[in-house]
Amino acid sequence: MVFGYMRCYVLLAVAASAPGGQPAGYQPDQLVTYVWFGQGLLSVVMLWGWAELADRIRTGDVAADLLRPVAPVTAYLAADLGRAGHGMLTRFLPPVLIGALCFPMRLPTRWPTVPLFLVSVLLAVIVSFGCRYLVNATAYWLQDARGPIMLWVLGAGVLGGLYFPLRLLPEWLAVALWVGTPLPSILQTPLDVAAERDGPAMQAALIGLQAGWAVALLALAALVQKRAERKLVVQGG
Amino acid sequence: MGELRAYAALAAAQARSVVSYRTSFLIELLTNVGATVFDVLTVLVLFRATDRIAGFTLPEALLITGIISAGFALADFTIGNVDRLKTYVRAGTLDAVLVRPLAALPQLLLMDLPIRKLLRVVFGFTVLVVAVRMNEIDWTPARVALLLVAPLSCAVFMSAIFVISASLAFWWVDSGELGSAFTYGGRDFASYPITVYGPVFRTLFAYVLGLAFIGYQPALALLGRPDPLGLPAWAGFASPLVALAAAVVAAAVWRVGLRHYRSTGS
Numbered sequence: 001m002v003f004g005y006m007r008c009y010v011l012l013a014v015a016a017s018a019p020g021g022q023p024a025g026y027q028p029d030q031l032v033t034y035v036w037f038g039q040g041l042l043s044v045v046m047l048w049g050w051a052e053l054a055d056r057i058r059t060g061d062v063a064a065d066l067l068r069p070v071a072p073v074t075a076y077l078a079a080d081l082g083r084a085g086h087g088m089l090t091r092f093l094p095p096v097l098i099g100a101l102c103f104p105m106r107l108p109t110r111w112p113t114v115p116l117f118l119v120s121v122l123l124a125v126i127v128s129f130g131c132r133y134l135v136n137a138t139a140y141w142l143q144d145a146r147g148p149i150m151l152w153v154l155g156a157g158v159l160g161g162l163y164f165p166l167r168l169l170p171e172w173l174a175v176a177l178w179v180g181t182p183l184p185s186i187l188q189t190p191l192d193v194a195a196e197r198d199g200p201a202m203q204a205a206l207i208g209l210q211a212g213w214a215v216a217l218l219a220l221a222a223l224v225q226k227r228a229e230r231k232l233v234v235q236g237g
Numbered sequence: 238m239g240e241l242r243a244y245a246a247l248a249a250a251q252a253r254s255v256v257s258y259r260t261s262f263l264i265e266l267l268t269n270v271g272a273t274v275f276d277v278l279t280v281l282v283l284f285r286a287t288d289r290i291a292g293f294t295l296p297e298a299l300l301i302t303g304i305i306s307a308g309f310a311l312a313d314f315t316i317g318n319v320d321r322l323k324t325y326v327r328a329g330t331l332d333a334v335l336v337r338p339l340a341a342l343p344q345l346l347l348m349d350l351p352i353r354k355l356l357r358v359v360f361g362f363t364v365l366v367v368a369v370r371m372n373e374i375d376w377t378p379a380r381v382a383l384l385l386v387a388p389l390s391c392a393v394f395m396s397a398i399f400v401i402s403a404s405l406a407f408w409w410v411d412s413g414e415l416g417s418a419f420t421y422g423g424r425d426f427a428s429y430p431i432t433v434y435g436p437v438f439r440t441l442f443a444y445v446l447g448l449a450f451i452g453y454q455p456a457l458a459l460l461g462r463p464d465p466l467g468l469p470a471w472a473g474f475a476s477p478l479v480a481l482a483a484a485v486v487a488a489a490v491w492r493v494g495l496r497h498y499r500s501t502g503s
Contacts, residue, residue, distance in 0.1 A: 001418070002418045002426075003418075003422060003425065005434075005435075005438050006422070006425055006426055006429075006434070009433050009434045009438065010283065010290070010429055010433050011283075013290050013291040013432075013433040014283050014286050014287055014290055016291075017287045017288075017289050017290060018286045018287040019287070023286035023287065024286060142258065143258055143261075144261040145261065146258075146261055146265060147258075147260065147261035147262060147263065147264030147268065148261065150264070150265055150268040150269075151264055151267075151268045151271070154268055154271050154272055154275065155271075157275075158275045158278070158279075163275065163279045164279055164282050164283060168282050168283065168285055168286055169282060
């Protein structure tokens with residue numbers, strides 16, 4: 001909440017002195033949407049660290065997961081989607097309400113934005129899950145995944161669009177990030193969709209890119225898991 | 238002497254455990270610098286969109302960010318580990334700390350040696366030096382002294398906030414993210430010119446909590462700029478006093494908290 005107020009004031013101050021009052025093409029009320037929807041989505045897409053799998057690998061509890069009839073990637077994804085769904089109901093609305101009460105916020109003006117936003121959030125959760133799974137899976141090789149998890153928290157925050165809208169970067173860099181890394185698909189894309197930063201065609205294209213990353217990351221996670229199982233030596237008793 | 242030897246043994250054991258997972262440790266070392274790098278980067282990116290934010294130019298804003306980065310990194314390095322207290326209280330590990338014949342706070346700090354945060358301190362001070370050189374400062378003896386004292390005062394102030402927010406765990410076992418709203422939130426708030434913020438929010442954080450006096454006011458005094466919000470020029474030199482006051486409050490809260498501690502029994 002505190003962070004929401006700070007980011008909102010800072011971005012509004014930038015908008016107030018930017019030529020044309022539209023930094024990176026955002027109107028001030030779109031920036032408010034950007035900040036507060038971002039605060040709400042933060043815990044839904046779980047941009048912060050998730051170390052459950054890494055801990056289970058370190059302690060050897062992961063052996064129990066391998067005995068279950070469901071593949072670990074599927075089982076953890078199902079749990080994560082459930083958590084995100086619950087988060088959407090309990091964690092998403094309060095910051096959005098506060099933002100709307102304290103600042104002039106832009107709510108979607110075109111009806112397709114709402115279903116597009118929900119699809120985008122779902123894909124964002126899957127992309128985020130894929131990344132977190134891979135980061136945690138480094139523990140199969142490193143034993144202790146604290147370093148990679150920290151790197152993820154930091155990278156996901158900055159390159160996912162939490163600290164500033166990625167559109168403020170030079171255009172070539174923003175495009176490279178979007179196409180070359182999954183990170184903007186985790187937060188920036190759903191936020192741009194909600195703020196209606198672009199027209200419907202561009203909204204759909206961004207969501208398509210998200211879907212591509214979601215499929216690629218899940219496939220990669222399954223592959224890494226299979227490799228790790230062949231290599232795994234469970235520690236401890 | 239015996240006590241010192243005991244602390245040294247604790248530190249050495251921790252140092253060995255930290256470097257035993259070598260790859261992970263190296264990544265952590267670099268990531269820690271990354272946190273400050275990205276804070277500075279954020280300021281640079283925001284200034285791409287405009288040449289002034291709330292009346293401040295990039296070099297001026299960077300001076301504020303520099304003082305805070307240096308001070309915060311120093312505080313996080315020396316005392317930041319105290320935020321693990323909530324884990325120890327919940328797991329009951331704190332009992333083991335309290336039965337040893339050593340003071341509780343230094344032991345807690347040594348339970349996880351912050352070698353990985355060292356590079357970050359170096360980077361924080363580098364930012365400050367670069368920011369000072371980017372501005373044309375009219376040097377007087379008082380300003381030279383202020384430049385030396387400001388990051389240290391900021392470090393003391395931030396350390397106090399670390400201790401106070403960690404102490405919440407004594408009363409409220411699951412204090413979770415509330416503490417980091419004050420530590421990291423305080424740092425982020427103080428990293429920007431406070432003219433950016435709306436009046437109610439600003440009054441609460443800048444003047445009731447005192448965050449204006451650790452970065453913004455000293456930077457104004459160094460630059461010789463009058464405060465757009467009307468505080469006199471000496472306010473910039475008040476940062477050691479504000480830091481001292483915060484430290485006194487933190488010490489009191491810590492003591493009361495430790496007395497108040499009842500083991501969770503688990």
